[in-house]
Amino acid sequence: MAVQVKCQHCWKIFEVSEDAVGKQRACIFCQRLMVIKPLTDAENKGETNEYMITNLMGKVKTLQVLVLILLVFFAINLITLFWLGKKQVTEDALREVYLQEKPQWQATVESSLQNLQQQVNKLDANFQRTLQEMEKQTKFDMDSMLSRLIENFNNKLDQIERNLQKMQATLDERLPKTTQPAQQPPDAKKKP
Numbered sequence: 001m002a003v004q005v006k007c008q009h010c011w012k013i014f015e016v017s018e019d020a021v022g023k024q025r026a027c028i029f030c031q032r033l034m035v036i037k038p039l040t041d042a043e044n045k046g047e048t049n050e051y052m053i054t055n056l057m058g059k060v061k062t063l064q065v066l067v068l069i070l071l072v073f074f075a076i077n078l079i080t081l082f083w084l085g086k087k088q089v090t091e092d093a094l095r096e097v098y099l100q101e102k103p104q105w106q107a108t109v110e111s112s113l114q115n116l117q118q119q120v121n122k123l124d125a126n127f128q129r130t131l132q133e134m135e136k137q138t139k140f141d142m143d144s145m146l147s148r149l150i151e152n153f154n155n156k157l158d159q160i161e162r163n164l165q166k167m168q169a170t171l172d173e174r175l176p177k178t179t180q181p182a183q184q185p186p187d188a189k190k191k192p
Contacts, residue, residue, distance in 0.1 A: 003038040013039065 002015040007027040014028050020036045027034055 003036075005036055006039055007032070008034050 001018050003018050003021060004013055005016050006013050007030060009032045010027060010030040012027070012029045016025065016036055021038055023036055024033050025036050026032065
């Protein structure tokens with residue numbers, strides 16, 4: 001038979017078998033270990049609300065104290081920052097008006113911007129130099145590639161011409177020489 005049990009940690013009610021009473025088991029909701037105790041009739045009716053309210057009130061008071069401490073800490077920090085900021089603004093304003101100096105933050109920003117501009121200029125110069133080198137290399141590569149292609153083309157043409165001459169010689173050998181060609185002028189027999 002099943003017995004109703006309330007977890008001592010998450011306060012959720014669930015059922016377990018009677019043989020688990022008095023033993024340690026994990027809650028099926030929060031997975032924390034607890035000693036299994038069956039619920040009494042008073043707990044089933046909700047008379048433990050008083051305990052829960054008292055427990056919650058204690059937690060609320062603790063939270064109120066923590067919030068108050070945080071607010072005091074925040075107020076102290078805010079006052080300190082305002083005082084320091086006001087002092088710095090006043091010093092910067094005096095320097096700017098009477099000494100005609102730039103505030104420290106402005107000088108720092110301008111210096112940082114100048115450094116960044118110099119770095120950008122160096123990177124741009126390096127990029128331009130690299131780009132020119134790549135263009136030269138590409139042009140050289142294209143020229144050498146075209147000359148190799150032309151050379152290969154000429155070699156193939158020579159090979160084809162040799163093959164054609166061999167084929168012509170073979171055909172001349174195999175064809176019967178029964179018909180005599182008409183006499184040609186002596187200039188036509190010369191080959192270039």
